[in-house]
Amino acid sequence: MDSKCRTVLCLLLPLVFLTSSTAQAYTNYTVGDDLGWYDNTENSKINYQKWAAGKNFSLGDFLIFNTNTNHSVVQTYNFTIYKKCDFNDADSRDTTEYSSQGDYNQAAGPWSIAIPLKKEGMNYFFSSFYDGDQCKSGQRFRINVIHGQGLPDSLKNPVDASSPSPQPQQDDDTSTPDTANIPGNFNKPVPSSSENVKQTSGASASSIKSTGLGVLLLGIFGIWVC
The missing domain is CATH 2.60.40.420 (Cupredoxins -  blue copper proteins)
Structure with missing residues (x-):
């Protein structure tokens, strides 16, 4: 895994965690x-x-x-x-x-x-x-x-x-x-x-209930960049 990919993942993981926790509201x-x-x-x-x-x-x-x-x-x-x-x-x-x-x-x-x-x-x-x-x-x-x-x-x-x-x-x-x-x-x-x-x-509350899509898009973006 090159340094660019590691940097992207480090930026994405906190966003995924935040989005997943918000979805529970x-x-x-x-x-x-x-x-x-x-x-x-x-x-x-x-x-x-x-x-x-x-x-x-x-x-x-x-x-x-x-x-x-x-x-x-x-x-x-x-x-x-x-x-x-x-x-x-x-x-x-x-x-x-x-x-x-x-x-x-x-x-x-x-x-x-x-x-x-x-x-x-x-x-x-x-x-x-x-x-x-x-x-x-x-x-x-x-x-x-x-x-x-x-x-x-x-x-x-x-x-x-x-x-x-x-x-x-x-x-x-x-x-x-x-x-x-x-x-x-x-x-x-x-x-x-x-x-x-x-x-x-x-x-x-629509933004709360659509966070699953956000997580998926973030993951796809990370794979594409890497």
Whole structure:
């Protein structure tokens, strides 16, 4: 191996190491960024579907909802439930409501919840309070979750393996809606050397998930130069 080849490899190896370690990051998305999680009657600027557009959501990522106790978050894999803005008749195996556990008719106080993305495919989110009026007033959005690097160990649940997958449903992009409490021991995944969590405010994670290609290109370049 001549000196030129050794020099090239010495430059490439740190880049490969850095790129490989960065690829292990998951992403936290703050829903609505600084606008928070509210309906159009409280903030006419919100458009959560527009906020979600162009982002790459993967298993193990988190959605952080910053709102107050007069709002809830319903996560469902059932398009019909989402379209109706009503989870009362939903199956608990595919729909969960997160709320402050209080009476939403009382004075509102600040409240936040971090929800993990644990199933691939379409995930639907809306607020169910006031008989679905908040959902009907724009407090809703849907995203497609891809596999990515898969769930971190801290989010894997034996129950998930036995629960049935949601049946395919027609998701009409032109359709609009017709008109579970937070576990006390709920925690985000604990970052480790192989499961780092990257905090972001709605930033795209595509650069993290495409690093494998970068490693390959660096290797090809090194071989070509040598």
